[in-house]
Amino acid sequence: MDKKLTPENYKFSVAPMMGVTTSSARYLYRLISKRALLWSEMIAAQALHKGDVKKLLFKDDIENPVILQVGGSDVDLLKNSAMLAEEYKYDGINLNVGCPSKKVSQGNMGACLMKESNLVKECVAAMIQETSIHVSVKCRIGVDEFESYTFFKDFVSTVAESGCDTFIVHARKAFLRGLDPKKNRTIPPLNYDFVHQIKKDFPKLNIVINGGFLNLQECREQLTKVDGVMVGRAIQSNPFLLTDVDELFYGVASSKIDRLAIVQEYFDYIHNSFDHTSGYKLLSPLLAMCFGLPGSKKFKQDLNELIRSRDIVRLKETYINLLAA
Numbered sequence: 576m577d578k579k580l581t582p583e584n585y586k587f588s589v590a591p592m593m594g595v596t597t598s599s600a601r602y603l604y605r606l607i608s609k610r611a612l613l614w615s616e617m618i619a620a621q622a623l624h625k626g627d628v629k630k631l632l633f634k635d636d637i638e639n640p641v642i643l644q645v646g647g648s649d650v651d652l653l654k655n656s657a658m659l660a661e662e663y664k665y666d667g668i669n670l671n672v673g674c675p676s677k678k679v680s681q682g683n684m685g686a687c688l689m690k691e692s693n694l695v696k697e698c699v700a701a702m703i704q705e706t707s708i709h710v711s712v713k714c715r716i717g718v719d720e721f722e723s724y725t726f727f728k729d730f731v732s733t734v735a736e737s738g739c740d741t742f743i744v745h746a747r748k749a750f751l752r753g754l755d756p757k758k759n760r761t762i763p764p765l766n767y768d769f770v771h772q773i774k775k776d777f778p779k780l781n782i783v784i785n786g787g788f789l790n791l792q793e794c795r796e797q798l799t800k801v802d803g804v805m806v807g808r809a810i811q812s813n814p815f816l817l818t819d820v821d822e823l824f825y826g827v828a829s830s831k832i833d834r835l836a837i838v839q840e841y842f843d844y845i846h847n848s849f850d851h852t853s854g855y856k857l858l859s860p861l862l863a864m865c866f867g868l869p870g871s872k873k874f875k876q877d878l879n880e881l882i883r884s885r886d887i888v889r890l891k892e893t894y895i896n897l898l899a900a
């Protein structure tokens with residue numbers, strides 16, 4: 576790995592999640608962990624060609640290091656994405672070869688590309704040539720009937736010929752027909768053995784394992800077998816899971832995390848961002864934490880009104896009271 580990010584950076588990642596890992600969520604995560612590698616939502620390379628790039632790629636410098644994840648299979652569009660990622664000061668760019676959604680597949684993006692390893696190799700080689708930031712691939716262990724270890728190994732081997740040295744592997748296969756993305760994150764069984772074996776077969780590659788991790792202890796244990804761990808839904812539902820990441824994964828003695836102080840600081844950020852970001856988007860990284868708590872139903876009912884009235888002080892008080900109850 577020659578470009579700024581090192582394998583050390585990849586030891587712990589918060590997974591890319593559409594509708595979740597927004598700039599606001601990353602801001603909150605960064606208040607809790609200074610070192611975890613943060614990821615954007617997936618953005619289609621086509622959207623970066625035609626859309627409002629400034630809006631799509633907006634991030635605050637405090638969020639760094641952040642990886643931009645893109646979807647696509649058109650070499651020129653991906654080169655453009657890589658160039659933009661560097662221009663907007665992302666620390667790395669990642670090609671999504673794991674999303675099973677029908678719409679994504681129809682655009683020849685995501686998990687369907689596991690069947691086209693030579694095309695992925697060509698795309699990634701072009702991205703590496705275009706940019707000086709680090710380029711990686713996020714994939715599954717298989718797709719549809721292609722579920723053997725040999726298939727997975729051939730995929731990694733071919734794509735690595737592009738010069739790509741980092742693979743993030745969601746350790747279950749994707750079913751492109753019959754399962755929606757949500758079911759594709761639960762129904763295909765997890766198979767960590769394939770990911771451990773790929774590290775054994777390609778010891779020089781930086782291999783990050785993903786899928787199903789619920790606590791930091793089990794993530795830490797993975798580091799004896801692979802180079803890094805990526806966690807998604809467990810952090811979506813409780814961002815404070817990140818509390819001990821700096822210490823456990825990066826050897827940095829973390830200053831004591833005061834949850835209340837972080838929530839207060841995040842509300843300062845909400846206050847300063849209300850003019851240019853929707854209230855719901857700003858609050859959403861905090862909401863999952865109060866689901867199920869006594870009083871959360873009423874809070875949810877009151878939320879629209881609180882956001883509409885832009886009464887951040889009352890919003891903050893109501894939220895903090897809920898957490899403290």
Ligand SMILES: Cc1cc2nc3c(=O)[nH]c(=O)nc-3n(C[C@H](O)[C@H](O)[C@H](O)COP(=O)(O)O)c2cc1C
Nearest residue numbers: 590591592593616617671745786787788806807808
């Ligand atoms: C709401 C949601 C959105 C997701 N969006 C993306 C995405 O944009 N790109 C991607 O590669 N994976 C996406 N994923 C998959 C996650 O990155 C991750 O691979 C998956 O959730 C398994 O990890 P986990 O068990 O730790 O959640 C998404 C997952 C969720 C729950």
